[in-house]
Amino acid sequence: MLACASCHGMQGKGTNNDYFPRLAGKPSGYLYNQLIAFRDGRRRYPPMNYLLEFQPDAYLQAMANYFAAQRPPLPPPETPIVSQDILALGQSLVTHGDPARDVPACSSCHGASFTGMEPAIPGLLGLRPSYISAQLGAWRYGTRTAAAPDCMQIVAGHLTETDVTAVAAWLSTLPSPANPTPAPRGSLPMPLACGSEPN
Numbered sequence: 001m002l003a004c005a006s007c008h009g010m011q012g013k014g015t016n017n018d019y020f021p022r023l024a025g026k027p028s029g030y031l032y033n034q035l036i037a038f039r040d041g042r043r044r045y046p047p048m049n050y051l052l053e054f055q056p057d058a059y060l061q062a063m064a065n066y067f068a069a070q071r072p073p074l075p076p077p078e079t080p081i082v083s084q085d086i087l088a089l090g091q092s093l094v095t096h097g098d099p100a101r102d103v104p105a106c107s108s109c110h111g112a113s114f115t116g117m118e119p120a121i122p123g124l125l126g127l128r129p130s131y132i133s134a135q136l137g138a139w140r141y142g143t144r145t146a147a148a149p150d151c152m153q154i155v156a157g158h159l160t161e162t163d164v165t166a167v168a169a170w171l172s173t174l175p176s177p178a179n180p181t182p183a184p185r186g187s188l189p190m191p192l193a194c195g196s197e198p199n
Helices: 002-008 026-041 046-052 057-069 084-096 129-141 149-158 161-172
Strands: none
Touching: 026 046, 026 057, 084 161, 129 149, 129 161
């Protein structure tokens, strides 16, 4: 796993680079699906596509299991560079959603503490706002996809650019919870048919 450390940090804890996310502690089902997506070209980032091109499923599962088991400390919360109004919008969308636009609360799938849910819904903590914005943008524009039902593409499609900025900013300010472990399978009231396939 040392090859992963140069970009994702030791134990997958993340680095100062905005676009190399933390891997540690995410559900192994989620990590495995992302590795498969990179290997098979469904998710595009040339260095990852190249590194994983010929890796067998069993090796990718072992990688996913390793990073899922790691629990290095989360980085400190970010200091937001957006207005209080934007932060308030982010908090509202993340915790309550916007039913009028069919936007569920992030917490309804990713958990009240945003630590994710087994087997395949990732935690949202320890990620930089630029990374969150980039991924939401990729879902919105269809350059990142998942197996059906592709819930994130549906949800992100209802978000505006301002919404994306707000959600990313507010999530980045959250402190580490006492228990960073993903919630057990089926323990969250998901509003869509998500979770039946890894995203």
